[in-house]
Amino acid sequence: MKYVRPDSYEAASALLGEETGIARILSGGTDVLVQMRSEVVEPSLIIDLKHLDGMREIVTEDGGFRIGAAVSGAQLAEHEALCAAWPGVVEAAGLIGSSQIQSRASLAGNLCNGSPAADSVPAMVAAGAVARVFGAEGFRDVPVAEIPAGPGKTNLKKGEFLISIYLPARPERAGDAYLRFIPRTEMDIAVCSAGINLVTGEDGTCTEARVALGAVAPTVILVEDAASALIGSKLDDGALKGLAAAVEAACRPIGDKRGTVEFRTKTAGVLARRAAEIAYQRAGAKR
Amino acid sequence: MKMIPVSTRINGDEREFLCAPDETLLDVLRDRLGLTGSKEGCGTGDCGACSVMLNGRLVCSCLVLAAESEGAEVETIEGMAEGQVLHPLQRVFIEKAALQCGICTPGILVAAKALLEKNPDPSETEIRYWLAGNLCRCTGYDKIIRAVQEAAAEIRRLQP
Ligand SMILES: Cc1cc2nc3c(=O)[nH]c(=O)nc-3n(C[C@H](O)[C@H](O)[C@H](O)COP(=O)(O)OP(=O)(O)OC[C@H]3O[C@@H](n4cnc5c(N)ncnc54)[C@H](O)[C@@H]3O)c2cc1C
Ligand code: FES
Ligand code: FES
Numbered sequence: 532m533k534y535v536r537p538d539s540y541e542a543a544s545a546l547l548g549e550e551t552g553i554a555r556i557l558s559g560g561t562d563v564l565v566q567m568r569s570e571v572v573e574p575s576l577i578i579d580l581k582h583l584d585g586m587r588e589i590v591t592e593d594g595g596f597r598i599g600a601a602v603s604g605a606q607l608a609e610h611e612a613l614c615a616a617w618p619g620v621v622e623a624a625g626l627i628g629s630s631q632i633q634s635r636a637s638l639a640g641n642l643c644n645g646s647p648a649a650d651s652v653p654a655m656v657a658a659g660a661v662a663r664v665f666g667a668e669g670f671r672d673v674p675v676a677e678i679p680a681g682p683g684k685t686n687l688k689k690g691e692f693l694i695s696i697y698l699p700a701r702p703e704r705a706g707d708a709y710l711r712f713i714p715r716t717e718m719d720i721a722v723c724s725a726g727i728n729l730v731t732g733e734d735g736t737c738t739e740a741r742v743a744l745g746a747v748a749p750t751v752i753l754v755e756d757a758a759s760a761l762i763g764s765k766l767d768d769g770a771l772k773g774l775a776a777a778v779e780a781a782c783r784p785i786g787d788k789r790g791t792v793e794f795r796t797k798t799a800g801v802l803a804r805r806a807a808e809i810a811y812q813r814a815g816a817k818r
Numbered sequence: 819m820k821m822i823p824v825s826t827r828i829n830g831d832e833r834e835f836l837c838a839p840d841e842t843l844l845d846v847l848r849d850r851l852g853l854t855g856s857k858e859g860c861g862t863g864d865c866g867a868c869s870v871m872l873n874g875r876l877v878c879s880c881l882v883l884a885a886e887s888e889g890a891e892v893e894t895i896e897g898m899a900e901g902q903v904l905h906p907l908q909r910v911f912i913e914k915a916a917l918q919c920g921i922c923t924p925g926i927l928v929a930a931k932a933l934l935e936k937n938p939d940p941s942e943t944e945i946r947y948w949l950a951g952n953l954c955r956c957t958g959y960d961k962i963i964r965a966v967q968e969a970a971a972e973i974r975r976l977q978p
Contacts, residue, residue, distance in 0.1 A: 532839050635877055
């Protein structure tokens with residue numbers, strides 16, 4: 532195995548493009564090193580980009596936030612403006628592992644590792660986050676929702692990697708939230724999860740919504756019917772029932788010892804309801 | 819495998835070493851530098867016995883490649899006491915019997931110190947959540963939590 536710290540994005544992309552074995556970008560290493568250790572993935576090339584410009588920074592851009600691909604969960608939680616604008620995304624990232632893991636784990640790593648249960652991913656998809664991808668032809672912006680391809684797989688092309696993730700500016704009266712179910716209180720992988728992002732009008736009517744689910748399909752899913760159930764409502768009981776029904780209809784989970792198909796489906800609906808109520812409250816709307 | 823030369827500061831001292839590209843910081847600390855205070859419980863980020871500070875942040879050294887520590891500032895349990903004088907956390911852990919076999923102790927001390935530097939007066943819940951990544955199979959945790967609270971109170975008294 533080789534460990535390389537290229538001095539530019541171009542050099543990194545060229546190295547990735549040329550590698551005939553298994554290449555891995557190293558951000559926080561909290562998936563990469565575990566997989567190496569358990570011999571699940573034995574890379575021939577590790578590319579560390581953390582020292583490159585912008586990789587470990589959060590900068591404001593057009594009222595939104597550009598988060599370097601190697602920014603850690605701890606850094607997100609320390610950024611006051613980001614926490615105020617996107618509490619759901621920050622909380623989702625904050626659920627990843629322990630304090631030790633938080634010092635290293637990145638949004639980009641959580642996304643590109645490709646786990647259907649990755650906690651930050653439904654929150655980012657609900658937020659409409661956009662990944663900046665660098666490759667042989669320079670960079671392109673891709674919605675986070677389009678990156679996962681299946682368990683352990685992404686739609687990135689050979690030679691491509693993430694340099695940052697962008698969370699857009701917030702209109703007034705906007706709120707987001709993320710909830711997951713785990714059988715313990717800490718340090719566990721989501722059995723199912725829901726991320727909700729919504730905007731309300733002055734009178735508290737929901738005008739925009741995005742609903743994303745984790746761990747109930749091979750990838751994160753954005754459920755438009757569930758969002759439609761909220762839009763135009765003040766999140767009354769009927770709207771929330773409609774949300775839960777649309778969520779349940781969209782679930783295609785596996786069943787295993789951590790949760791049956793029925794349990795995951797039902798729980799995803801309950802989590803979506805609860806997350807919607809938190810997001811609504813955060814948007815400052817009163818029913 | 820080609821060996822990689824790395825220079826770091828460990829507990830304030832300049833240290834240079836050669837490591838294999840897939841070697842972890844934990845392996846280098848223990849096997850190349852003789853700093854065996856950091857323990858390996860799992861090697862996969864679950865137990866926290868390998869906790870060290872890397873550039874001011876608490877990490878599992880089993881999940882850091884040694885090569886990544888080039889130019890970094892590393893603090894381990896070996897740097898916690900000042901000469902013969904134990905850190906208040908270390909002393910209170912002994913006084914309050916917050917350890918039995920001791921395997922988890924270096925990691926818990928490093929993690930608890932990191933917490934108290936951020937938050938000098940943590941609640942019991944905050945301590946329990948912060949230490950959720952440090953497993954102890956002996957004590958049942960209560961004595962650990964109480965020792966951290968007591969050391970925190972002592973440190974607050976010393977530094978008003
Ligand atoms: C003890 C423990 C507990 C955990 N708990 C959780 C949890 O509760 N929830 C959860 O979702 N996850 C959890 N994880 C998994 C892991 O911590 C997260 O997925 C984390 O966000 C990965 O980020 P990283 O920066 O460490 O990624 P890395 O390990 O550095 O990378 C992960 C993957 O992404 C790729 N990658 C990294 N950066 C880029 C980039 N810039 N461009 C393209 N590809 C890239 C890597 O090549 C690799 O395939 C846990 C892990 C451990 C060890
Ligand atoms: S040995 Fe590093 S966390 Fe267990
Ligand atoms: S004292 Fe034995 S593991 Fe904690």
